[in-house]
Amino acid sequence: MALLKDGSIVLLKGKKREFFVEVSDGKLHTDLGIIELKDLREREYGDRINTHLGHDLLIRKPRTPDFFRNCKRVGAPIVPKDIGIIIAYTGICKEDEVLDAGTGSGVLAIYLGSIASKVITYEKNAEFVKTAKKNIDNAGLKNVEVRHGDILSEIPKIKENFDIITLDMRDASQVIPYAKSILKPSGFLVTYSPFFEQSKDVRDAMGKEFSDVKTLECMEREISFARGLTRPSTRVVGHTGFITIARL
Ligand SMILES: C[S@@+](CC[C@H](N)C(=O)[O-])C[C@H]1O[C@@H](n2cnc3c(N)ncnc32)[C@H](O)[C@@H]1O
Structure with missing residues (x-):
């Protein structure tokens, strides 16, 4: 297994707290004590380190759900339950x-x-572009290209063709007439809309060229386990958004 080097991003997992850190000369001050980030050098995932107060932390290799919980957020990121629907219903694959x-x-x-194999993503807000690039860089992904621009004015200029187009933005319905021309035959178009009205606009814009149009909402309910008291958790993720999926 590869040893950790400066610049590696790791997840430090305690009993109740976790920290997303970069191997460096720095220190992280936490309620569990100070973490010397240089102590992570030459260590492996699965090793453990201690804070200066003796709290034990497991060194984990971060995966996408860890980035979701710990990355810098701007706006309202889509949540894993809804991402799961997109992955499952489009059958997205490595090609x-x-x-x-x-x-x-x-x-x-x-x-x-x-x-x-490749993701090109457009964002019109310059500050959000910087945040997203940093998050993508931390995730170690070289195949995700962030382009700064308004997709409404940029999409007519796009030369590439795509297997899947995902639109998580307010005016998604206005993008759809152009999306049709750069989506490969058999490709999927996915929109994520918090409101019924947006989903209706998206479906209207899909017109007759798209088929298998489906609008879904995904409910996630965790089960709380305790001796003799096992039941659905009283805290649930309420409404997030409606996912509309269609195919050329
Ligand atoms: C709900 S957020 C997307 C969250 C994102 N899918 C994620 O998982 O982190 C909507 C984003 O769309 C951007 N946006 C809205 N209209 C846009 C447009 N016409 N072109 C490019 N970006 C746009 C907003 O600035 C905002 O950052």
Whole structure:
């Protein structure tokens, strides 16, 4: 197994807390004590280190759900339950080229980039572009390209063709007439909309050229386990968004 070097991003997992850190000369001050980040050098995933107060932390290799919990967020990132629907219903695979907009924090782009061959993602807000690039860089993904620009004015200029197009942005319905021309035959178009009205606009814009159009909402309910008291958790993720999936 490769040893950790400066610049590696790792997850330090305690009993109740976790920390997302970069191997460096720095120190991280936490409620569990100070973590000397140089102590991570030459260590392996699965090793353990201690804070200066003796709290034990497991060194983990971060994976996409860890980036979702710990990356810098701007706006409202799409959540794993909804990403799961997109992955499952499009059958995204390692040959796929994906167009995504808007990037936001880059959470969806990171999940898609961890599966597909290439993801190009557009974001109109320059600050969000910087955040997303940093998050994608931390995730170690070289196949996710963030482009700064308004997809509405940029999409007519796009020369590439895509297997999947994902739109998590307010005016998704306005992008659809152009999306048709750069989506490969058999390709999937996916939109994520918090409101019924947006989903209706998206379905109207899909018109007759798309088939197998489906709008879904995914409910996630965790089960709380305790002796004799096992039941669904009282805290649930409420409404997030509606996912519309269609195919050329
Ligand atoms: C809900 S967030 C996307 C979250 C993202 N999917 C994630 O997982 O982190 C919507 C983003 O779309 C961007 N956006 C809205 N309209 C856009 C447009 N026309 N072109 C590019 N980006 C746009 C917004 O600035 C915002 O960052």
